[in-house]
Amino acid sequence: xxGKKHHATAPYDIETMPPGIPYIVGNEAAERFxxxxxxxxxxxxxxxxxxxxxxxxxxxxxxxxxxxxxxxxSAVYFFPIIGxxxxxxxxxxxxxILSLSIVYCLxxxxxxxxxxxxxxxxxxxxxxxxxxxxxxVGSGGxxxxxxxxxxxxxxxxxxxxxPRVFQWFYFSINFGSxxxxxxxxxxxxxxxxxxxxxxxxxxxxxxTFTFWLGRNNFVHIPPSxxxxxxxxxxxxGLLAILNLIPLYLFIAMFWxxxxxxxxxxxxxxxxxxxxxxxxxVLPSQLQAIxxxxxxxxxxxxxxxLYPWMGKFFxxxxxxxxxxxxxxxxxxxxxPMWLEMRIAAGENPHIIWHFWxxxxxxxxxxxxxxxxxxxxxxxxxxxxxxxxxxxYLMSVSLGNFFVARVNHFIQNEDGTSKLTEVEYYQxxxxxxxxxxxxxxxxxxxxRGKTYIQDEELAVDAGEIVPEEEVNEEGTTGT
Numbered sequence: 001x002x003g004k005k006h007h008a009t010a011p012y013d014i015e016t017m018p019p020g021i022p023y024i025v026g027n028e029a030a031e032r033f034x035x036x037x038x039x040x041x042x043x044x045x046x047x048x049x050x051x052x053x054x055x056x057x058x059x060x061x062x063x064x065x066x067x068x069x070x071x072x073x074s075a076v077y078f079f080p081i082i083g084x085x086x087x088x089x090x091x092x093x094x095x096x097i098l099s100l101s102i103v104y105c106l107x108x109x110x111x112x113x114x115x116x117x118x119x120x121x122x123x124x125x126x127x128x129x130x131x132x133x134x135x136x137v138g139s140g141g142x143x144x145x146x147x148x149x150x151x152x153x154x155x156x157x158x159x160x161x162x163p164r165v166f167q168w169f170y171f172s173i174n175f176g177s178x179x180x181x182x183x184x185x186x187x188x189x190x191x192x193x194x195x196x197x198x199x200x201x202x203x204x205x206x207x208t209f210t211f212w213l214g215r216n217n218f219v220h221i222p223p224s225x226x227x228x229x230x231x232x233x234x235x236x237g238l239l240a241i242l243n244l245i246p247l248y249l250f251i252a253m254f255w256x257x258x259x260x261x262x263x264x265x266x267x268x269x270x271x272x273x274x275x276x277x278x279x280x281v282l283p284s285q286l287q288a289i290x291x292x293x294x295x296x297x298x299x300x301x302x303x304x305l306y307p308w309m310g311k312f313f314x315x316x317x318x319x320x321x322x323x324x325x326x327x328x329x330x331x332x333x334x335p336m337w338l339e340m341r342i343a344a345g346e347n348p349h350i351i352w353h354f355w356x357x358x359x360x361x362x363x364x365x366x367x368x369x370x371x372x373x374x375x376x377x378x379x380x381x382x383x384x385x386x387x388x389x390x391y392l393m394s395v396s397l398g399n400f401f402v403a404r405v406n407h408f409i410q411n412e413d414g415t416s417k418l419t420e421v422e423y424y425q426x427x428x429x430x431x432x433x434x435x436x437x438x439x440x441x442x443x444x445x446r447g448k449t450y451i452q453d454e455e456l457a458v459d460a461g462e463i464v465p466e467e468e469v470n471e472e473g474t475t476g477t
Contacts, residue, residue: 011155023214037180079140104138108201255398324366
């Protein structure tokens with residue numbers, strides 16, 4: 001065990017890139033490869049490859065598989081709030097990331113054994129539940145710590161390099177996701193679940209080892225102890241939380257629809273013509289469209305679309321989110337139309353899914369990225385990690401809603417209370433109602449924008465003029 005005396009507890013006084021950054025970016029690429037590779041094939045595995053304890057086929061229905069996947073997604077995004085509290089209060093970010101990465105690796109190891117009950121002695125559904133629980137704790141617990149751990153590495157002299165690092169950080173996330181989503185479904189088809197789930201496990205082990213290698217290069221910001229609670233639950237902190245909770249409830253519906261690209265859209269793709277240039281695309285591989293589009297859309301929106309929109313109206317964060325929510329409606333209405341064609345006996349081409357991904361990825365840029373940035377500005381300086389964890393709970397709530405819907409529509413005889421067309425209609429209507437209500441809510445939102453320099457001035461006893469603190473409902477953020 002390394003002693004604390006080897007670890008810097010404040011950013012290095014340098015103008016160059018912090019020495020721990022390559023380890024963090026390398027860790028993130030491998031970790032995202034492992035997570036998205038496993039998630040990409042989860043629906044197909046549960047509906048086609050799952051066996052019972054005797055080795056006989058025991059696949060789940062579409063509704064049961066969706067319930068499992070979205071319960072897992074809900075758990076993954078519930079644990080960030082716990083990870084954020086424990087890291088800032090008692091453990092520290094580095095120790096939280098390292099310890100839960102080991103739990104994460106254990107989850108992948110169990111996942112690789114889900115298809116060999118003769119070794120585990122367990123029903124594969126039990127093994128699957130244990131594996132998903134471990135991955136949810138590991139992946140979810142480290143989420144709020146990793147990005148803030150990046151920021152901890154920078155001081156006053158090299159903070160100008162921070163935007164570049166976050167660009168590489170975000171690129172590594174999407175690169176790892178895209179490659180694994182293309183590769184792991186092929187491994188599932190060619191070698192079966194043990195190999196397909198085992199490879200992401202190996203990448204997670206590499207991610208953990210890479211992170212450990214950087215231990216003496218990192219800045220280790222110590223936990224704040226009980227001071228965390230007094231600062232987080234102060235009058236200012238509680239006001240920020242109360243302002244943001246309604247926003248996150250609306251955004252939860254976006255995630256309820258977006259995360260079904262890994263469940264409902266995958267099962268729908270099985271009934272479509274997937275031949276592209278003489279190659280049959282696997283249903284799970286279609287999810288790779290999203291990370292590729294994200295990397296393309298970020299500069300397109302930042303340097304082209306937003307400036308063009310700004311010629312006609314003020315492009316505030318809440319307006320971006322509102323447009324994104326409305327975009328999600330046709331993004332789900334298109335698969336609804338495809339389901340109507342499938343129900344009529346047609347075999348629509350998979351190119352229609354590409355256009356659905358274009359629309360929902362555009363919505364993601366406007367809702368997800370904007371919400372993260374907006375949450376950061378609306379959070380007081382000393383509780384930004386906590387607010388990030390609170391924001392991620394909107395993803396948890398959205399997945400929980402989908403899981404409950406899929407549980408409710410299951411009949412005892414294995415049939416569903418809703419047809420697939422009615423299923424898509426239900427979520428499309430829910431999204432439209434949410435977008436309308438959010439637009440009304442945005443007119444009444446009043447929240448303060450916290451800039452670090454202003455807070456430092458307040459800490460130093462200087463008075464910040466009230467008009468310098470923008471409110472989204474007036475001048476915009």
